[in-house]
Amino acid sequence: MKKNNSRKVKIWGLVSVIWFLIVYAATMTGSSYSKDTAAFIWLALIPLAIGWGIYFIKKN
DSSP states (O other), rough: OOOOHHHHHHHHHHHHHHHHHHHHHHHHHHHHOOOOOOIIIIIIIIIHHHHHHHHHHHHO
């Protein structure tokens, strides 16, 4: 793996973690009535899974 590619992967990994935490804080904190699990799944988990899935498919 090239060093430049490795650096890009680390940066995008960090961006993914930050995105995940921001969406979690926005959708899952607060009282039990304001937690929105469906929004968390659609805004955080599915885009990250699709994006990293595409990366791993292209890598191989």
